[in-house]
Amino acid sequence: MITLSEENYIKAILTLSLKSLEKVSTNSIASEIGTTAASVSDMLKKLLEKKLINYEKYKGVSLTNKGRVLATTIIRKHRLWETFLVDCLNFDWSEVHIVAEQLEHIQSEKLIDKLDKFLEYPEFDPHGEPIPTKEGIIPNSNAIPLNKLNTFTKGLVMGVTLDEKKFLHYLTKLNISIGTKITIEEKIDFDNSLNIKINDSFHHVSSNVAKHLLIKIIK
Amino acid sequence: MITLSEENYIKAILTLSLKSLEKVSTNSIASEIGTTAASVSDMLKKLLEKKLINYEKYKGVSLTNKGRVLATTIIRKHRLWETFLVDCLNFDWSEVHIVAEQLEHIQSEKLIDKLDKFLEYPEFDPHGEPIPTKEGIIPNSNAIPLNKLNTFTKGLVMGVTLDEKKFLHYLTKLNISIGTKITIEEKIDFDNSLNIKINDSFHHVSSNVAKHLLIKIIK
DNA sequence: CCACTTTTTTAGACATATCTAAATTTTATT
């Protein structure tokens, strides 16, 4: 069972992860949530225990795949509820946030699927932010395929353009999922394959893999 | 600030109050909520502190006016959300309860007013239960005016049919509000006035007052 | 490379909400 408080931390960690390449710091989480570094430190132990984050003392935090899926789901719920509040209930877009912060924690997959359908599968919330899919993918405007990036460009994986079991399985093996940080280390002219850095380890991927990975450039 | 847990207790107390004339017992609350009598005992102290209940050790519980208003609001929210789930999202009426149990605790008066409007001010939820008004009145099907009741009939005040300041002020003075238990002690033929028992004290009311009080007969 | 600053963690409290087991009060029965 994941508590409301844990959900808020996981969401904050994703939000911060999307802003920079660095691992997320205890202090940044504290200021994002509006609490103390001590409280964050306590909570990180619990989140590690539940395998929602990767965490070493004094070394910062990143989300595990499980954590990323959870965080994305919460953001999906938040943005769908915001859409409902503005489109159906005629709320002003500026006042929906606090209400959606409560609604995003309602536990019912069925509810959110039915709400999605009722709203006719909106792609963007009232603030223009993309609504993550049921599968945990954050559809992205500024995301471009990995093979179009220049050497030494850094970016975050925002989604994939191929929904094939073997492909997704391969990505998992490479430790690539939504939100994973990738740096282009070298482009090989011969076959358009790439040497890339995934988190802290180096890998080689084919052009065919690269063209199906959507990346948002950061920093 | 009222916590989620406190809201659940207050709601349970109203539910039980509407079923019988007796003061609500610790054990009945425990089985309604699904907890132990010890936990209920602890919580009752907190609710008394917050002036949401009338409570004396070993003597049972009743809601104060403040508590009744809160409880009615929660039921209003619950029933409006159930209506939304069934009418808009095509949930089956049998599966909405657990989701509505979560949604009923969302804190936003504006949200519930707008939802009410969106649903076009429904009078009954999908289970046929009346939806309390914004003012905390539980509209009632089987409620009849106090002056139509026979001697020694017992009932609960379900609403009023006169929305006049002086009238409501007078009811407050008599300690009458939604959910108050009334027994007809004597009907006076001369002017159709009544001697009634309100909770444990006796009062005399005019025919004019009696005809504007809606009562649901119990037991 | 050593001292200073910043960041992070730990230690120890506190509040909420729950539990089990024991004590107390009320109620029912003989």
Added chain:
DNA sequence: AATAAAATTTAGATATGTCTAAAAAAGTGG
């Protein structure tokens, strides 16, 4: 009215999530 049974409360624990203050680790500049 005494005693047994039932209901209720208290005592003492536990778990979550928070805090302040102190300790420890990491980073920074002369």
